Amino acid sequence: MTLPADPSSPARTGRANQKERTRSAILDATRELIKSGGAVNMPAVARAALVSDATAYRYFPDLLSLLREALAGILPSPVDALKPIAHVGDPVERIGYATRWLLRSVLGFEGAVRAMISASITDSQAAASRPGQRFALIDQALAPLNESFAKTDPKAFAQLKRDLAVVVSAEALFTLMDLCGLTPKAAVASAVHTAKTLTAAALKPAAEA
Amino acid sequence: MTLPADPSSPARTGRANQKERTRSAILDATRELIKSGGAVNMPAVARAALVSDATAYRYFPDLLSLLREALAGILPSPVDALKPIAHVGDPVERIGYATRWLLRSVLGFEGAVRAMISASITDSQAAASRPGQRFALIDQALAPLNESFAKTDPKAFAQLKRDLAVVVSAEALFTLMDLCGLTPKAAVASAVHTAKTLTAAALKPAAEA
């Protein structure tokens, strides 16, 4: 399952191997639960990992940090995700692809993502430690602009990134599904459209002239 | 404080007055706690309302429904909110104003709104029962388009409303503050900009022709 980060160098000292095994067992059990779609809570994780609740809390101070790390390990990296469109230069198409990719992977772990948002929304500090998927993804998708738009109008570029941070997000997906009543498919399509619209609008403000 | 909805007609039967008083006491206590900025939970509300926990749960099956109703009574109605711009015809300006207004009132009850989102995000059913502030507000702001854009391109109009539902929202505000690290003021400004951009983009797609 999860291999120790580096089995040779830091494992020398003391009972580091044992700790590494326990930690991996907890993370693996969490990922199993996430994939199975069941409820992910500390008691369930501890049971699945054949570990006591106390031990689980020893390795992960709270459910949020556990979910964060488990999800970070499950989600493919944004760099890999955008490889299929590496040759595409149009930022609008790239953002559309990136948005669709992110929201689809969120749908794959919907329960866990909902739990993470729920746990972090009440604590603005905690939210900062969430996996920064969206930012890496947005940066990657807008990379073609780094030498052009980003330099000619850095403020507008920063605003575009903020615009997209709101839309290219699990929160947006859940808003569209829960409040607007869209199906998952329609919600993804709507968010993709919104993201593309924002990107296109930022690139051609000439319409008003 | 909170007056019975209709003190004359339905209060005739039995102990309806008593029930009305208890219900009002709970709601009033909740609003007091919300305004004071303190933690809003059932035990605290019950204590403040001089009522037992069990009674509080009898009137409001869960914290979410209590928060929903308390917040709905506190927030000014969108119709009133947009009165100052009743004479403004430009949808872009109207949306900007509406967004700023909504996000500022969310900031005024930030704790309660965060609690409500936290409680409803894990349950897509429950989310549907949240106060529909944003939709009424968006409809109101886009009202000048009802006879023009809405009729010429109803699909695009619906998409614009969905775009805005994502941006004109507490979720967007918290994303900008917690994840992007913006100050409340900057977050509001950013969301206002995004909402205006989306509206403007929907109204002049001619740029591509």
Added chain:
DNA sequence: CTCCTTATGAGAGTGTTGTCTCACGACGAG
């Protein structure tokens, strides 16, 4: 193999969201 460090398990305890039962007591109807 022995000793000792230390990871671990077990349990109690706190605070929260709820659910359920039961007895009290106040209010209204007769």
Added chain:
DNA sequence: CTCGTCGTGAGACAACACTCTCATAAGGAG
């Protein structure tokens, strides 16, 4: 004024998120 309904309070209960303590046992070092 008495009777009975019904709102209410109190408390037990379960589940989850933690925190803390203490005893056990597994692991490595000599």
